[in-house]
Amino acid sequence: MKPYQFTQSEALFERAKKVVPGGIYGHQTPLLLTPGSYPAFFARGKGAHIWDVDGNEYIDYMCSYGPIVVGHLNQRVEEAVRKQAAEGNCFNAPTARWVELAERLVSITPFADWAAFAKNGSDVCTWATEVARHATGRPKIAMAQGAYHGAHAWVTPVMSGVMPEDRANIVYFRYNDLASLERVVEENRGKMAGLIISPFRHDAGHDSELPVEGFLSGVRKVCDDNAMVFILDDVRAGFRLHLGGSGEVFGVRPDLSTYCKAIANGYPLSACMGIDRLKKAAAEVFFTGSYFTSAVPMAASLATLDELETTGGIEKMRTLGEMLRDGMLAQARSHAIEVTWSGPPALPYMSFQADGDKHSRNKLFCGEAAKHGVYLHPRHNWFLSAAHTEEDIRRTLEVTDDAFAAVQKQFGN
Amino acid sequence: MKPYQFTQSEALFERAKKVVPGGIYGHQTPLLLTPGSYPAFFARGKGAHIWDVDGNEYIDYMCSYGPIVVGHLNQRVEEAVRKQAAEGNCFNAPTARWVELAERLVSITPFADWAAFAKNGSDVCTWATEVARHATGRPKIAMAQGAYHGAHAWVTPVMSGVMPEDRANIVYFRYNDLASLERVVEENRGKMAGLIISPFRHDAGHDSELPVEGFLSGVRKVCDDNAMVFILDDVRAGFRLHLGGSGEVFGVRPDLSTYCKAIANGYPLSACMGIDRLKKAAAEVFFTGSYFTSAVPMAASLATLDELETTGGIEKMRTLGEMLRDGMLAQARSHAIEVTWSGPPALPYMSFQADGDKHSRNKLFCGEAAKHGVYLHPRHNWFLSAAHTEEDIRRTLEVTDDAFAAVQKQFGN
Numbered sequence: 117m118k119p120y121q122f123t124q125s126e127a128l129f130e131r132a133k134k135v136v137p138g139g140i141y142g143h144q145t146p147l148l149l150t151p152g153s154y155p156a157f158f159a160r161g162k163g164a165h166i167w168d169v170d171g172n173e174y175i176d177y178m179c180s181y182g183p184i185v186v187g188h189l190n191q192r193v194e195e196a197v198r199k200q201a202a203e204g205n206c207f208n209a210p211t212a213r214w215v216e217l218a219e220r221l222v223s224i225t226p227f228a229d230w231a232a233f234a235k236n237g238s239d240v241c242t243w244a245t246e247v248a249r250h251a252t253g254r255p256k257i258a259m260a261q262g263a264y265h266g267a268h269a270w271v272t273p274v275m276s277g278v279m280p281e282d283r284a285n286i287v288y289f290r291y292n293d294l295a296s297l298e299r300v301v302e303e304n305r306g307k308m309a310g311l312i313i314s315p316f317r318h319d320a321g322h323d324s325e326l327p328v329e330g331f332l333s334g335v336r337k338v339c340d341d342n343a344m345v346f347i348l349d350d351v352r353a354g355f356r357l358h359l360g361g362s363g364e365v366f367g368v369r370p371d372l373s374t375y376c377k378a379i380a381n382g383y384p385l386s387a388c389m390g391i392d393r394l395k396k397a398a399a400e401v402f403f404t405g406s407y408f409t410s411a412v413p414m415a416a417s418l419a420t421l422d423e424l425e426t427t428g429g430i431e432k433m434r435t436l437g438e439m440l441r442d443g444m445l446a447q448a449r450s451h452a453i454e455v456t457w458s459g460p461p462a463l464p465y466m467s468f469q470a471d472g473d474k475h476s477r478n479k480l481f482c483g484e485a486a487k488h489g490v491y492l493h494p495r496h497n498w499f500l501s502a503a504h505t506e507e508d509i510r511r512t513l514e515v516t517d518d519a520f521a522a523v524q525k526q527f528g529n
Numbered sequence: 530m531k532p533y534q535f536t537q538s539e540a541l542f543e544r545a546k547k548v549v550p551g552g553i554y555g556h557q558t559p560l561l562l563t564p565g566s567y568p569a570f571f572a573r574g575k576g577a578h579i580w581d582v583d584g585n586e587y588i589d590y591m592c593s594y595g596p597i598v599v600g601h602l603n604q605r606v607e608e609a610v611r612k613q614a615a616e617g618n619c620f621n622a623p624t625a626r627w628v629e630l631a632e633r634l635v636s637i638t639p640f641a642d643w644a645a646f647a648k649n650g651s652d653v654c655t656w657a658t659e660v661a662r663h664a665t666g667r668p669k670i671a672m673a674q675g676a677y678h679g680a681h682a683w684v685t686p687v688m689s690g691v692m693p694e695d696r697a698n699i700v701y702f703r704y705n706d707l708a709s710l711e712r713v714v715e716e717n718r719g720k721m722a723g724l725i726i727s728p729f730r731h732d733a734g735h736d737s738e739l740p741v742e743g744f745l746s747g748v749r750k751v752c753d754d755n756a757m758v759f760i761l762d763d764v765r766a767g768f769r770l771h772l773g774g775s776g777e778v779f780g781v782r783p784d785l786s787t788y789c790k791a792i793a794n795g796y797p798l799s800a801c802m803g804i805d806r807l808k809k810a811a812a813e814v815f816f817t818g819s820y821f822t823s824a825v826p827m828a829a830s831l832a833t834l835d836e837l838e839t840t841g842g843i844e845k846m847r848t849l850g851e852m853l854r855d856g857m858l859a860q861a862r863s864h865a866i867e868v869t870w871s872g873p874p875a876l877p878y879m880s881f882q883a884d885g886d887k888h889s890r891n892k893l894f895c896g897e898a899a900k901h902g903v904y905l906h907p908r909h910n911w912f913l914s915a916a917h918t919e920e921d922i923r924r925t926l927e928v929t930d931d932a933f934a935a936v937q938k939q940f941g942n
Contacts (some may be wrong), residue, residue: 134632141817144822204579230547382619393930400689
């Protein structure tokens with residue numbers, strides 16, 4: 117198969133650079149990918165397949181960096197959207213979907229008594245820290261060094277435009293290092309409002325790390341012993357590992373948890389869920405936006421949850437992720453290439469051990485895959501969806517076998 | 530006509546309170562309205578008319594607090610949405626709509642060379658201050674005391690959860706008081722990154738104020754003299770006063786301007802536009818969100834701009850707003866009630882002079898109007914849309930005449 121060409125993507129990107137800072141900014145900028153091997157613009161999607169503006173088709177393992185969890189144009193979701201959109205979307209107040217979705221989320225989430233809605237993951241992660249501060253009357257929030265909890269100034273990975281004051285009340289520990297958390301809490305005794313942590317470590321540019329035995333339960337105990345609010349950032353993993361929240365998988369229950377991404381299959385919605393004890397404080401921290409109560413994304417969310425539940429979507433993502441993992445690991449062995457496979461099956465990541473921090477082999481590998489119809493990412497975890505099929509995985513493995521060969525050819529074993 | 534009942538709204542609100550902090554939080558909470566006189570939940574909309582969950586119909590002068598600018602279910606917008614949605618919405622990268630919309634906005638906005646997109650007004654207002662800081666290497670942002678530029682901690686009107694550090698780099702002047710700005714800039718000489726200001730003063734709970742002669746040009750000169758970035762917050766007024774930005778109406782051109790609300794007729798989109806000199810800094814300040822590049826709201830925005838342009842929507846909103854104003858002012862006079870009408874015709878506000886800061890008469894007035902099918906707000910500016918008709922205004926004036934009578938009956942003249 118001839119490698120893909122990106123003529124239209126490149127022409128559009130040239131136009132984009134004239135009228136948009138950087139052409140495409142943020143996590144979707146092509147600058148983080150393999151130059152010349154990826155499209156910059158997409159045209160359409162169906163299930164787990166996407167087509168770029170040049171007409172090239174991909175089996176997609178980024179799922180729009182998470183949101184697409186039951187596939188593009190999922191029939192149940194689109195039908196719910198059409199039905200809601202025919203009545204209207206954005207009003208002076210919510211629709212009944214607001215109540216129905218909050219009730220639904222509370223009913224499937226063992227720890228939670230309430231839900232609040234917004235648009236971005238950043239919205240809910242930032243607001244959760246404010247609720248923790250207001251509830252405790254204390255200023256400091258602990259987070260794992262290098263973790264991503266949104267693009268706001270207190271946590272953005274890029275320091276341009278960030279002031280020292282933006283981070284004056286953030287303190288840092290190391291993921292999977294309980295002693296480092298205990299130390300920072302001790303150093304800030306009486307000032308700790310809470311902590312925010314992802315269910316597993318999925319920092320971009322690094323191998324993922326599942327929580328080691330006793331870590332999250334230890335975190336829970338530190339919070340309990342110090343009356344700190346435990347915020348689980350489930351923006352990336354939520355609704356891919358467990359319908360009741362990723363804490364259920366790892367045996368921990370937070371006080372607040374944040375969702376976005378997979379919550380509505382690409383329709384713009386984020387949520388924070390919480391325990392009854394924090395409900396009053398949550399009602400008192402101002403939280404609003406022009407589209408926070410819009411009905412279409414909530415209808416999409418209800419249908420997405422239905423689809424995941426009735427089709428066993430969580431289990432399917434796990435099984436297909438395992439098939440992908442087993443296939444690619446066997447290929448790596450057959451090419452005598454040392455790779456590290458990390459993360460849970462539904463959100464896996466693979467790196468090349470000889471790459472160190474550079475991702476050179478991974479950029480070649482993922483670039484080769486992209487040019488032949490399989491969309492992976494060289495420095496960000498991947499996403500399975502419930503729309504992937506065993507046939508997709510088989511076809512993917514044909515492409516990745518050639519990509520491993522290309523790495524072997526250029527870098528040796 | 531019998532006053533509306535809100536049985537279903539009340540039942541839903543009771544359910545909401547169980548599973549959502551405050552039931553409905555933020556600017557749409559019924560707590561800011563007239564108890565017993567407003568619905569809490571909506572079911573559908575068409576043009577300038579909306580129906581609540583009890584089936585009560587309203588001529589709507591809040592337009593979802595701004596977003597609905599060409600009417601609910603506008604044919605051109607919905608057709609563009611359907612067409613885009615059939616291809617897909619949320620991908621690993623933008624679609625061509627990203628480029629087309631940026632080009633379109635730049636082409637209609639005299640001051641601007643580029644556009645960046647997000648989801649909330651808060652997103653773009655906060656990011657604009659960060660771009661100003663990064664571009665100038667200086668920390669301080671000036672804003673008008675009491676102004677609303679989003680729900681983030683540096684500017685939220687409610688202090689719960691806000692830390693002193695969140696506002697350490699914000700300094701305050703008074704709207705329409707140039708000397709107060711000059712003073713604060715002098716006090717912070719060498720530290721001022723920029724200022725953020727709305728094209729007219731539209732703080733909730735107050736009469737609106739148009740900029741006095743020389744104020745905005747004076748603000749522009751202060752920015753130029755001190756190499757400060759002029760950020761125009763056009764989130765509320767944008768695309769209702771002028772297609773080229775509200776600065777065009779008031780004779781001032783900013784360096785950055787922020788949009789949300791009317792930009793896509795209720796589809797979730799916000800934007801920041803800027804001058805070439807700030808483009809590099811803008812590309813360097815991290816800005817991203819799960820749905821920032823989604824195509825459907827951009828297709829909706831292109832169609833909304835088409836609709837406004839081809840139907841003379843801006844002029845229509847002005848004319849209808851004048852008709853509403855003239856009618857209501859005549860009614861107030863006939864009832865011998867002193868009112869203050871403020872703001873531009875497309876975003877008017879009316880208060881009762883005898884109310885002082887309390888809004889008691891206005892709550893009764895707007896409550897009576899709501900219970901009889903006209904949706905106004907007692908403490909927030911109103912919004913005309915291009916879907917309103919002269920017949921809507923005539924019907925509205927029948928209702929408001931009775932509402933004035935109710936005020937006269939309860940409060941006297």
